[in-house]
Amino acid sequence: MTGSTSGTASAPAPLTGPAAPCWVNLMTLNLESAQEFYGPVMGWTFRPGKLGQEFSVARRGDVPVAGIGAVATTFHVAVAWTPYFAVQDADATAARIRERSGTVAVGPLTLGKGRGALAADRDGAGFGIWERTAPATSPPAPDGHAHAWLRLRTRNAFDAAIFYGEVLDWASGRPGSCEVAYAKDEVVVRCGGRQLARISSGALEAAPDPLVRPHWQVNFPVDDVAAAVASARTLGGSLVEELSRPEGREATLIDPDGGLFTLTDVHHAEDTGAP
Structure with missing residues (x-):
């Protein structure tokens, strides 16, 4: 990204x-x-x-x-x-x-x-x-990998898709616009043929747990999740959640100042199993 x-x-x-x-x-x-x-x-x-x-x-x-x-x-x-x-x-x-x-x-x-x-x-x-408002000169991600991909954890995925669709012109049919698809209980956002975000339901606005409150979860691909987690903990970060899925491993951490982020060995959002 x-x-x-x-x-x-x-x-x-x-x-x-x-x-x-x-x-x-x-x-x-x-x-x-x-x-x-x-x-x-x-x-x-x-x-x-x-x-x-x-x-x-x-x-x-x-x-x-x-x-x-x-x-x-x-x-x-x-x-x-x-x-x-x-x-x-x-x-x-x-x-x-x-x-x-x-x-x-x-x-x-x-x-x-x-x-x-x-x-x-x-x-x-x-x-x-x-x-x-000015031309860009930066190169794209190597090997077609995204620098990060996103998951929105929200109260209702379909309501959120309507909000972002109206705000950002998703699924507008305009050239280059992002497309929205529904996969089971999630919404999948594809841009230029690439899946870059997923939206899932179940978040609670008043929840004390930051993982449960509505938030955009930023997933950073790394080659070795375990090594990155060990490094983060040594440097004062905290492990919040660690999951092993069929498509790969991910770990959600909090940095020393309170920033929530996720590490994954999945380099493409497509690898998460969405169609």
């Missing part, structure tokens, strides 16, 4: 087109400590962002994969990994979010090569939108 209101000045172009997931960004408390944690765990290196000392771009080799901004306190938001979706008009999309009972917490703001906003759907799951 490849933008953010926190790291948007260095955001690469969307993978597939308008309304596709295009970037993931960590809003955290301290940039240096976040880099010291995620560097060894994910095998990332970092370069300064173009928005100031509190921003950096994580890279796998020469490819930008995520943004980190030490702005959780500034924006008065929780430490969290947030997915961003490419849009053609950030102002129009923000208006649609509000019209459909979502909230826009920050923006849209003009930042570097585009405009972005931080929002939440009507069940409280945070996400961002990103409108690129």
Whole structure:
């Protein structure tokens, strides 16, 4: 995946087109400590962002994969990994979010090569939108692998699909738009023929467990889940949940500042068994 209101000045172009997931960004408390944690765990290196000392771009080799901004306190938001979706008009999309009972917490703001906003759907799951206004030069993920893929855990998957479909023009029939399919009790979002997100029901807005509250779960593919988990725990992270599925292994962790993320040895969302 490849933008953010926190790291948007260095955001690469969307993978597939308008309304596709295009970037993931960590809003955290301290940039240096976040880099010291995620560097060894994910095998990332970092370069300064173009928005100031509190921003950096994580890279796998020469490819930008995520943004980190030490702005959780500034924006008065929780430490969290947030997915961003490419849009053609950030102002129009923000208006649609509000019209459909979502909230826009920050923006849209003009930042570097585009405009972005931080929002939440009507069940409280945070996400961002990103409108690129300048050409991108960053390369795609190697071997066709996504840098990360997404799962929305929400109250009702079908209601959420309607909200995001109306906000992001999913299933609109327009060239490049994402398509929505239904697989058992989940909603599958495909963009440009690639499955990049799944939506599942059962979250509870008032639940004390962050895994049960509505949220976008960011899944990072790694070659060795066990080694990455061991590294994370050594560096102050906590293991929240570990699952072994027929299609692969995954582990959900909390970083030292409270950011929730998932490691998986599944490099494509298609490998999760959805049609």
